[in-house]
Structure formats: structure tokens, C-alpha cells
Amino acid sequence: MSRVARQLKFFNKISSTTLESQIILNAEKYSGLNLTFQCQNHNGHMGARKFWREFMPTLQFYNPQLHFQVTRVKNDDKKNASVPCVLEILDREGQSVGSLDMRNKQGAEIMQSLLAEVDHVKVAEEDIVKL
Amino acid sequence: MLSRVRTKVNALVNRNQTRCLQVFPRLSAEEASNSTTSKLSKDQLKKREIRRLAQRKAAARRAASDHPLYMPVDKALRFLRAAEVGQPQSQQTLSLTTAVISERGAPLLSGNLSFPNALKEVKVAVFTNDEDQAKLAREKYNCHLVGGTELVEQIKSGQTAVDFDKSFATPEIASTLASQLGRILGPRGLLPAAKKGTVSDNLESLLEGSMASLPFRQRGNSVSVAVGKCSFSDKQMLENLVAAQKGVKTALANQKAKRPSLLGQTTLTSTHGPGIVIDFA
Numbered sequence: 001m002s003r004v005a006r007q008l009k010f011f012n013k014i015s016s017t018t019l020e021s022q023i024i025l026n027a028e029k030y031s032g033l034n035l036t037f038q039c040q041n042h043n044g045h046m047g048a049r050k051f052w053r054e055f056m057p058t059l060q061f062y063n064p065q066l067h068f069q070v071t072r073v074k075n076d077d078k079k080n081a082s083v084p085c086v087l088e089i090l091d092r093e094g095q096s097v098g099s100l101d102m103r104n105k106q107g108a109e110i111m112q113s114l115l116a117e118v119d120h121v122k123v124a125e126e127d128i129v130k131l
Numbered sequence: 132m133l134s135r136v137r138t139k140v141n142a143l144v145n146r147n148q149t150r151c152l153q154v155f156p157r158l159s160a161e162e163a164s165n166s167t168t169s170k171l172s173k174d175q176l177k178k179r180e181i182r183r184l185a186q187r188k189a190a191a192r193r194a195a196s197d198h199p200l201y202m203p204v205d206k207a208l209r210f211l212r213a214a215e216v217g218q219p220q221s222q223q224t225l226s227l228t229t230a231v232i233s234e235r236g237a238p239l240l241s242g243n244l245s246f247p248n249a250l251k252e253v254k255v256a257v258f259t260n261d262e263d264q265a266k267l268a269r270e271k272y273n274c275h276l277v278g279g280t281e282l283v284e285q286i287k288s289g290q291t292a293v294d295f296d297k298s299f300a301t302p303e304i305a306s307t308l309a310s311q312l313g314r315i316l317g318p319r320g321l322l323p324a325a326k327k328g329t330v331s332d333n334l335e336s337l338l339e340g341s342m343a344s345l346p347f348r349q350r351g352n353s354v355s356v357a358v359g360k361c362s363f364s365d366k367q368m369l370e371n372l373v374a375a376q377k378g379v380k381t382a383l384a385n386q387k388a389k390r391p392s393l394l395g396q397t398t399l400t401s402t403h404g405p406g407i408v409i410d411f412a
Contacts, residue, residue: 004199007405014213035217052217061213070217129206 008131014057015129020111021055022128025063026119030097032067033059034088037102039072043081050107051087062123089118180235187232187352191395198396198408204372205365207399207407214404215361222402223361224250225368227375229354229411230395234388241348242382246374248367250357256321258300295321347378354379361401372399376411 001009016022037048052070060068073083085103087110088096098117102110171179195201202210208225215223231240298321347356358371383392397411 007200010405011210014210056216057213060216061209064209064212068216 011131014061015131018055018058020108020115021058022062022123023059023115023120024123025059025066026121027063027065029091029119030066031090031092031094032069034069034071034090034096035086035102036071036073036088037085038083039074040076042078043083043085044104045083045085045102047105047107047110048085048087048102051102051110054107055111061129062127087114184232184235187230187395188393191230191232191393195397195408195410200406201408201410204369204399204409207409208365208368210407211399211401211404212361215401218403220360220362224357225359225361225363225399225401226355226357227372227397227399227411228406229379229397231349231352231354231392232395233386233392234390237388237390237392238386239349240354240379240382240386240392241346242378242385243344243346244356244375244378245344246358247370248359248363250359254295256295256298258298258304347382358399372409372411 035048035052038045041049056068056070060066075083085101087100087102089098089100091097100110100113100117105113211225233240345356347354356375358375359368363371379394383394386392394411397409398406399409400406
């Protein structure tokens with residue numbers, strides 16, 4: 001695969017091939033999402049990281065006015081399970097209106113529960129950017 | 132750097148050839164015919180260099196919009212912001228890289244850029260033993276570091292960190308600076324020198340003209356500058372890009388080369404994101 005083809009694949013992954021997160025959140029209700037999880041995978045934090053890496057670029061691409069913040073906490077101690085692994089949904093004033101526990105869930109599962117939680121519409125077929 | 136490698140390679144090739152010629156003249160001829168890159172003769176290397184320059188020139192003449200990775204700036208920014216999602220603010224820097232195609236032996240492209248939307252405050256250091264000048268730099272222009280011989284000593288011993296982006300000096304301290312701090316400031320391009328126009332009796336005129344601008348210089352075959360943050364709006368980014376374009380064009384016009392250099396492919400990229408070709412020329 002050439003350098004250009006690889007790059008195009010990367011762009012398409014953001015804009016057109018990640019189907020689940022091609023949604024537009026209701027901008028009148030929400031101002032963004034706040035994620036908090038560990039840098040390390042232990043104690044069930046891997047799904048949160050995968051969700052961030054795989055689904056959030058597409059979310060940001062179709063919701064440019066929203067702010068997504070990721071806070072990662074360093075924790076090398078495997079016995080210490082006190083680090084939260086949560087996704088907070090923020091309203092217009094920046095107050096939390098809902099939260100999801102991401103612990104021990106896979107990235108796709110987190111995406112599904114987010115879809116069930118928030119008010120959204122699918123991106124129209126003609127608005128999807130394909131390269 | 133490349134040229135140094137090439138001379139080394141050349142020397143190796145020459146030595147090999149002479150040794151082979153004495154022992155197996157035929158074998159060396161065979162080797163030369165199915166040669167790999169490291170076994171090219173001096174002549175071939177020269178030809179290759181000319182060929183590559185021609186290729187790069189031809190590539191520079193092609194329109195940016197023909198490239199498969201070309202995008203208009205607003206779309207490029209949308210992709211870059213998406214790729215950069217969730218990263219800490221301080222790491223979301225957008226930068227611009229332009230290929231420079233210049234003749235052999237042309238001086239490196241360098242100049243100053245002043246952005247309408249500043250990325251950060253420009254930190255200026257002023258070296259002088261003249262009290263009046265020092266006072267002026269401190270009070271009127273609010274420079275980051277101002278001092279004379281004692282400041283030189285502090286930097287040399289590592290007490291004061293080298294965290295400024297620019298430096299100026301008066302002539303009486305310039306030679307001390309070069310001998311004491313040449314090793315520290317030289318590689319970073321921060322050493323004041325008369326040739327660069329950063330040493331003068333009248334610091335006021337120097338400071339006046341360049342307080343808000345940031346220096347850039349060519350590294351290898353490209354010029355790379357940080358132009359913004361992901362948090363900038365599209366309008367702010369465009370303003371900065373236009374300013375960068377203006378600065379680079381001015382530097383090109385002022386370059387003291389026999390033939391003017393060309394600007395090649397320009398990419399806009401972010402810290403963690405992909406590079407996207409944009410129209411710059």
C-alpha cells in the first residue's frame with residue numbers, strides 16, 4: 001500500500017468508514033463530552049481508550065462546534081482500582097447531564113450505550129465526506 | 132549532511148576501485164555494471180543529483196490541487212481537528228512545511244514571520260554592557276532577559292535557562308558572546324551576529340522592527356513553521372497562513388542566490404495528525 005493510499009484510508013476512517021459514530025448531537029442540548037480514564041489498560045480501562053481512538057475523531061468531525069475532553073490518569077499500580085472510568089455528557093452550561101460507566105466494556109459497546117443516552121440524528125448520506 | 136555522506140561514499144568507492152583494479156580488473160568492471168547505489172562513480176553521482184533536482188523542480192511546478200491528498204484549508208482543518216481530538220491543548224499545534232528547491236550552494240532560506248494571531252509570546256534576550264540601552268530594553272520593550280557579562284556567565288554555567296526565541300547584542304559584547312556562548316547559542320541559531328543584523332549600537336531600532344516577529348530558517352530541503360493551534364478558528368488560521376506565505380515569499384525575494392529558489396509542495400499538519408497538501412503558492 002502506498003503512502004498516499006494509506007493516508008486516504010486514514011482520512012476515510014475519520015469521515016466515512018466508521019459508521020456508528022456518524023451522528024450529529026443536538027447542539028442546543030449539549031456542549032461536549034468529558035472522558036476520564038487511566039493511561040494503562042488494567043482494571044478494565046482498555047475499552048475507553050479504544051472508544052477515544054476509534055470513534056471520537058468521527059464524532060468531532062461531524063460535530064465541529066462541540067468540545068471533547070479526555071483526561072487520562074497515570075496509575076501503574078494494578079491493585080489500585082480507584083481511578084474512575086466515566087464518560088460525562090455536558091449541557092450548554094457545562095453541567096453534567098448524564099454519565100456512562102465505561103469500565104469493562106468494549107469500545108463499540110460504549111458507543112452503543114452513548115447512542116442510547118444522547119439525543120442525536122444520523123448524518124445525512126449526502127453530507128458524508130468520501131475521499 | 133547529505134553532501135558529506137556523498138563525499139564519504141565517493142572516497143570509499145574510489146579506494147575500492149583502485150584496490151580491485153590492481154588485483155581483478157575485470158571483476159571490478161562487472162561490479163560497476165550491476166552497481167548498487169553506493170557503488171556509483173563520481174560522474175554518475177553527479178548526474179543523479181542533477182536528475183533529482185530536475186525531478187523536484189518539475190514536481191514543484193505541478194499545481195497543488197492535482198495531488199491526491201490535496202484539500203482546501205477549511206476541510207483540512209476539519210480533518211486535523213478530528214485527528215487531534217482529546218489530546219492536551221498544549222500538544223495540538225498545527226504546523227506548515229514547505230519544500231524549498233534551490234540551486235547547489237545557495238544560502239539557506241531564512242527570515243522573519245509575524246502572525247496576526249500569536250501562538251505564544253515572543254521571548255527576547257538582550258546582551259549589552261551599556262546601562263542606557265539595557266534600561267531601554269527592560270522598560271520600553273519589556274524584554275525577557277536583559278544583561279551584560281554577568282548574564283553571559285549565568286547562561287554559560289546553566290543557571291539561566293536558554294528559553295528565548297531571539298537575541299540581540301551591542302558590538303562591545305558581541306565578541307565575548309561568540310567565544311563564551313557560541314557553543315550553546317550557535318546550534319540553536321540564537322547567537323547575535325553582525326552578519327545576521329542582530330548586532331547594533333542602536334538596539335532601539337532593531338527591537339522596534341522585530342518585537343512581534345518569529346524567526347524561521349530552512350532545514351534540509353524544507354522550511355517548517357508552527358502556524359497555529361487547533362483551538363484557532365478557521366479565519367484566524369487563514370490569516371496566519373497568509374502571513375506565513377508573505378514572510379516566506381519575502382525571504383525568497385531577499386535570498387542572495389544566482390537563480391531564485393522555488394517553493395514546492397506545502398503540507399499542513401498537526402502534532403498527532405496526518406499531513407495534508409494545501410495550496411500555498
